[in-house]
Amino acid sequence: MSATPVRVAFMCVQNAGRSQMSTAFAERERADRGLETEVEILTGGTHPAAHVHEEVVEIxxxxxxxxxxxxxxxxxxxxLASCDYVATMGCSTLELDPAAGVDVRDWALADPDGQDVERVREIRDEIVANVHALFDEIEEELQ
Structure with a gap:
């Protein structure tokens, strides 16, 4: 295993919905797999909101x-350029130099802001699956 942690970022525009859910599930996934020292998690937005969306907090x-x-x-x-993986949520204007060697993935998720609870749950479930699959890849890489 590498002495340098794998850096993973979850980002969107407001950092108030999808990227916050992704970060929470990634933190749980990291703990469940015992990768606390091997994986560093970052989150943020290009134009952050004042708070996490209420419907996201609720679900x-x-x-x-x-x-x-x-x-x-x-x-x-x-x-972001210091990361190994960057997951964008479908709303990014992210432009990283390809030479940075960052694996950028656009998860193309719907924005939960203002959506009904059922729709936000569907988005949450997509995030759970995406985070799990990403951690499968990271775990494989670390072996």
Whole structure:
């Protein structure tokens, strides 16, 4: 295993919905797999909102997460360029130099802001599957 952690970023525009859900599930996945020292998780947005969307906070409680106190933050191109993987949520204007060697994936997820609870749950379930698959790849890489 490498001494340098694998850096993974989850980013979108507001960092108030999809990327916050992705980060929460990634933190759980990292803990469940015992990869706390091997994987570093970043999150942020290009134009962060003031708070996490209420509908996201509401449906994440169902999964045992309290996102009420999480604050959307700005993420810089430099931070993203230092990552091994960057997952964008379908709303990114991200332009990283291909020479940076970052594996950028656009998960093309619908925006949960203003959606009904059932739709937000569907988005959440897509995120769970995407995060799980990404961690399968990371775990394979680390072996």
């Amino acid at each position: 994440m409680v169902e999964e045992g997460f309290d996102l009420q106190d999480r604050t959307p933050r700005e993420i810089t191109t430099e931070e």
